Amino acid sequence: xxxxxxxxxxxxxxxxxxxxxxxxxxxxxxxxxxxxxxxxxxxxxxxxxxxxxxxxxxxxxxxxxxxxxxxxxxxxxxxxxxxxxxxxxxxxxxxxxxxxxxxxxxxxxxxxxxxxxxxxxxxxxxxxxxxxxxxxxxxxxxxxxxxxxxxxxxxxxxxxxxxxxxxxxxxxxxxxxxxxxxxxxxxxxxxxxxxxxxxxxxxxxxxxxxxxxxxxxxxxxxxxxxxxxxxxxxxxxxxxxxxxxxxxxxxxxxxxxxxxxxxxxxxxxxxxxxxxxxxxxxxxxxxxxxxxxxxxxxxxxxxxxxxxxxxxxxxxxxxxxxxxxxxxx
Numbered sequence: 665x666x667x668x669x670x671x672x673x674x675x676x677x678x679x680x681x682x683x684x685x686x687x688x689x690x691x692x693x694x695x696x697x698x699x700x701x702x703x704x705x706x707x708x709x710x711x712x713x714x715x716x717x718x719x720x721x722x723x724x725x726x727x728x729x730x731x732x733x734x735x736x737x738x739x740x741x742x743x744x745x746x747x748x749x750x751x752x753x754x755x756x757x758x759x760x761x762x763x764x765x766x767x768x769x770x771x772x773x774x775x776x777x778x779x780x781x782x783x784x785x786x787x788x789x790x791x792x793x794x795x796x797x798x799x800x801x802x803x804x805x806x807x808x809x810x811x812x813x814x815x816x817x818x819x820x821x822x823x824x825x826x827x828x829x830x831x832x833x834x835x836x837x838x839x840x841x842x843x844x845x846x847x848x849x850x851x852x853x854x855x856x857x858x859x860x861x862x863x864x865x866x867x868x869x870x871x872x873x874x875x876x877x878x879x880x881x882x883x884x885x886x887x888x889x890x891x892x893x894x895x896x897x898x899x900x901x902x903x904x905x906x907x908x909x910x911x912x913x914x915x916x917x918x919x920x921x922x923x924x925x926x927x928x929x930x931x932x933x934x935x936x937x938x939x940x941x942x943x944x945x946x947x948x949x950x951x952x953x954x955x956x957x958x959x960x961x962x963x964x965x966x967x968x969x970x971x972x973x974x975x976x977x978x979x980x981x982x983x984x985x986x987x988x989x990x991x992x993x
Contacts, residue, residue: 699862
């Protein structure tokens with residue numbers, strides 16, 4: 665595969681050239697500000713280094729035994745070291761395990777690859793242990809440190825690593841990528857401005873906002889279905905929200921209700937966090953009405969972006985939801 669992201673092409677070209685020439689360094693420090701995908705670049709490089717039949721462009725073939733082992737998380741020549749908890753420290757026992765990993769014989773290919781991410785989360789004892797491993801390199805072992813704050817690493821560690829900085833993309837590249845991969849393409853430039861031009865941070869923020877809206881909307885849908893809220897009033901309250909998101913949420917809830925009604929399960933594929941509420945609602949729903957509602961919502965997806973009045977469309981959607989799910993003959 666090529667570089668994971670378009671702004672990494674220069675860094676990826678350097679890595680592939682080193683691999684093809686058999687000159688990967690024993691210690692590599694991939695840095696760059698947060699939200700540029702340094703870990704993904706390190707993992708892509710690891711896949712290529714471990715591959716037994718690399719493609720002409722230097723990327724992993726995805727077909728050999730080594731690639732299958734890596735994809736399955738069982739490759740004996742690959743190790744990822746990370747904190748046990750998000751935001752926590754990397755402790756010395758993890759680095760001791762990494763040290764043991766580096767001295768074992770290779771099982772496949774020309775390299776063993778260990779990744780430490782984020783390396784700036786090493787505690788003092790772990791940093792000292794890593795330094796010892798870097799000072800006594802084993803043949804064919806590549807240790808990749810990933811950090812958005814490399815200045816927090818001891819100078820002794822930085823001096824034993826080859827530096828590879830991932831540059832931030834220009835505004836047009838970042839916006840084009842985010843518009844293609846974000847659930848809010850119309851807000852791509854605003855999201856990038858808030859997150860200092862880091863596309864992955866902007867994408868994560870958009871997804872988190874979408875999830876908050878989905879959960880809040882889900883609560884309102886259940887209130888309408890249980891006749892605890894007026895669908896017209898809910899439509900008015902949500903009139904400034906993303907209509908596409910509302911239709912997608914309604915469709916996902918409807919499909920889970922169909923699944924719950926037919927399979928009698930609390931495991932909801934589309935909305936696993938709403939499992940109990942959906943399971944309690946499903947038995948009282950008519951399957952035929954649910955399929956009619958699903959067909960209507962799929963039709964509504966095609967209306968998005970048309971000249972139809974969004975407020976009236978939302979009101980119609982919620983009234984239809986009420987009629988099909990809450991109303992009884």
